[in-house]
Amino acid sequence: MHENAVVLLSGGIDSSTTLAAAKRDGFTTYALTIDYNQRHKIELTAACKIAKHLEVEQHKIIFLDLRTFGGSALTSNLTVPKNRTLSDIVNPAIAWKAGILEKLTEKEILPQGIPLTYVPARNTIFLALALAWAEVLDAFSIFIGANAIDYSGYPDCRPEFIQAFQQAANLGTKRGIEGAPFQIKAPLINMTKAEIIQLGVSLGVDYSLTFSCYDPSPRGEACGACDSCLIRRRGFLEAGIPDPTLYRDGEA
């Protein structure tokens, strides 16, 4: 008999690869997507496509309006930042075409500190919701695509947070205190984007269905210049795998 697992699925590269990894490990997967009224709603469509593509047992989308609180470029009218290290020098999309970006390290590309796209307590909220469903499903494992490398600025993507949440989960649930503890699994936490993409490709993930951009055009094209696009572009480049994304600047 297969064991159930809840997998948080946003529709981006990391959560899609995490879902594929959960399937590889033999789990019957229940995908949970949170429509938090994010600006980039198109990722919900991507999540549906991926859930179907990777044949999950069930896919739930739950609505929770985090714009009620705001506090992030993704849930308020703050401007989604485009690459700041380079923005004073050149347009990042131009820099990309000119082959400048690909020579920089991730540290040089990414903003220092915690990005404006940080959403207060997002992973705490998402994991809490996954925990609720996992308890009802009798699933011991909750998968999250948290990654401490690419966005080391996000505090809720670090192993120490994941560990602390697991501890709280096991003290705050019926299942936890009855001695059948939950495990929060973040299999990508120490992988680079390139390694993640290579893993996903080896597991059959069709990345053309995924979506990463924080600031897509109304027609759904990726901007190519936000932090998330830049990390994606560099990831495919480093992985030596063609990037299937259509960027607004017309480059693959």
Place this chain on the structure above:
Amino acid sequence: MHENAVVLLSGGIDSSTTLAAAKRDGFTTYALTIDYNQRHKIELTAACKIAKHLEVEQHKIIFLDLRTFGGSALTSNLTVPKNRTLSDIVNPAIAWKAGILEKLTEKEILPQGIPLTYVPARNTIFLALALAWAEVLDAFSIFIGANAIDYSGYPDCRPEFIQAFQQAANLGTKRGIEGAPFQIKAPLINMTKAEIIQLGVSLGVDYSLTFSCYDPSPRGEACGACDSCLIRRRGFLEAGIPDPTLYRDGEA
């Protein structure tokens, strides 16, 4: 200058008293109510009345449909349990009139183990939402009316869970890792219901505005016989304070 605090407010005795305690301690209070599509929606009305009565700075109600997951008598079609210790002997409402219930201890009244009204991961989810708002508000304190005495069966009302959640909160937020930690405050955690009611009365809480019943009539009368009603009735009795609640059985 006053310090901000987020207070989780359900509209029952405990959260209303907690709100009054936060005000007593000098906090500017931001009340957060979660409409989780619970059966007893009338508690949302009570929360609004209490927020007004206790003059909070702001009251937000956020919708999150926990029926999506189910798994509880409060979020599914499971029957809300009426007092089980006595149910084989007498109707609890009759027992109440006959003065039987008031002679029993809380342990005898309450079901053993975790009640069917346990909602998977509810306080984890509620605290996560409060954490998000607190971070945006620059509030260091989050108040929750968790109580380990009356409902010791709820795992997420125990001090060890509150402590573990605080730890996770401070590892998973920008504020936490920047060295200005959050505190999760549960001032009622070790008080009996009678002590809570006495405290609230001393702080001017009008308990006629609060609502506890898990299974109200369509007209909004409390059933008088669910665990929550029984705890409320006994609490007022022990506190020596008249119970302002209108129960369906016509008793105060």
